[in-house]
Amino acid sequence: MFISKTKPLRCLTKHISKFHLSTALFHTWHFLSLPSSPSLTQIKQAHARILVSGLAADARFMGHLLAHLSLSDSVPLGYCKSIFRAISFPSVFAFNNMIRCLAKGNSNSPLQSLALYSSMQRGYLKPNNYTFTFLLQACSFASANTEGIQVHTHVMKLGFGNDVFIRNALIHLYCACSRVENSKRVFEEDALCRDVVTWNSMLAALVRSGQISVAERMFVEMLDKDVISWSTMITGYVQNGLLKKGLECFNEMREKGIKPNEAILVTALSASAQLGLISYGRLIHSTIESVNFPLTVPVGTTLIDMYAKYGCIEQSKFLFNCMPKKDICTWNVMICGLALHCHAKQVLALFQSFISEGFSPVNITFIGVLNACSRAGMVSEGRHYFKLMTNDYGIQPEMEHYGCMVDLLARAGLIDEAAQLIETMVVPLDPVLWSTLLGACKIYGLVEMGENIGNKLIQLDPNRDGHYVQLARIYAKARKWEDVVRVRRLMAERTRKIAGWSLIEAQGRVHRFFAGDREHERCYDIYKMLESIGLRVAEAGYLPNISPVLHDIGEEEKENAIKEHSERLAIAFGILVTEVRDCIRIVKNLRVCEDCHEVTKIISRIFKREIIVRDGSRFHHFKEGKCSCLDYW
DNA sequence: TTAGGGTTAG
Known part of the structure; x- marks a missing residue:
């Protein structure tokens, strides 16, 4: 039976008194309760009890089941649909919760919820404030601007324009559709209809569109800041490449006595990792340990990544083995971290364990695996995993996968095969691949081929200094000093060299x-x-x-x-x-x-x-x- | 009786 920390479905007990159910049945309903975040199995058990009681068509019971299902991850959509279809006269409540199930980010087509909304209107049911929040959520997940505008029109027509939840959802929608000006318009429409979420949503829209200085001013202006306001600002800095500023903001927040939560810790650790400066990240890590913050999947994963990027791969391995729970990101950071350190054999062994654990590899997993093969010069293994990725797992190779393969083949001296692979690529060509080939021409002293590729690259992208540098190195290796001088002069005329530090x-x-x-x-x-x-x-x-x-x-x-x-x-x-x-x-x-x-x-x-x-x-x-x-x- | 904003992997 269910454990004590449960929240009874209040509607069920109400229903009992209404229908004067027998005492025995009353006890059944009493035990028909669910915890606040029930598992799919627990929901199915509750569903079975409802079916046994002959109430499968009741909009209230089934609406509640749908409400729970909409909160839980990885629920088969077909299951939600079958519950909804069984309801004889779906209420607005039942419709809302089914719309929410469809709207979820893990549903393949969140816009199906719009079709359900239409059928709800055909049934002469009036949508309420909840309906629009869920519909706008669906449009945000799908980044569907046109549909979002249609929903926005309905919101205004039906008089929900002053609902703060809906306005916040609209700001978020336009942000998700990269229409920050529209977010701003909604935000500015009514200064009285705002709460901290409104400000945070607008702040997020600004930082996501790269308007970091505008966001910074807004952040200073905000009188009521919560932990998410700080999180948004710190993330904003980090995602816009202002890593040091992000960490300064993190420090400011701590000086104010605000406790960082998981999201903030993850962002701060990620910023430290990107900076590659070990003492700062270690300091954050020791803070996490001193407050006994749990090694959750995101925190642990970011720590593994951070130590790998610091060069402390042994520390990454230690943390990986300590983690009580791992997700696909955890495995991917460990695989990519080992690849970064050229531990190719360990990468391949870990990939096998990953499969044995029942995970299915994704594009990034193969980037790690192919990178490892490429860095270790393991040609036959590289070819094997490249085929495995497409044939067995149906993953279409992206630029990065081709990049690893071209690098692997070219550096092993198989330059013609590498060039052939570039010619047969199914993704738009990135000059970086030719640049990889150019690097191999330098290793193998292939002056003529290098000249052809180098000139092609210079033609494609004359302002990039890297191509000139590579070509000049090929000439330098062949001691063709006049050509070195010529290429260097061209470079000086056309580009600004990036200073090495x-x-x-x-x-x-x-x-x-x-x-x-x-x-x-x-x-x-x-x-x-x-x-x-x-x-x-x-x-x-x-x-x-x-x-x-x-x-x-x-x-x-x-x-x-x-x-x-x-x-x-x-x-x-x-x-x-x-x-x-x-x-x-x-x-x-x-x-x-x-x-x-x-x-x-x-x-x-x-x-x-x-x-x-x-x-x-x-x-x-x-x-x-x-x-x-x-x-x- | 159902609601909103910020987080990790190349």
């Missing part, structure tokens, strides 16, 4: 270095350390590889230019200010050049330091003279 967290601060940087307060010591590193790596037999240097300068100057790459300055600073037992963690915006990669391996050996570099596309974990990427990147 490296970050390191030390002594409670973030230090950023550019190549050849002399701005740091410990500049003298850093360059002294760089010199000492240079001598020791030379003693260890290192010979500089100057092909990454594009400048048309003398050989000695080229050597010096490499020596002063931003990551080397950051590493020198790291050796200077951290303890030997500490790992040196660097975050770099561009990819590590071959020479720096080689030198960092040697540094890790002769200085006995663990160095983790997160570059533009992956992690390099340097230890005892080796890198986790096994020089394949």
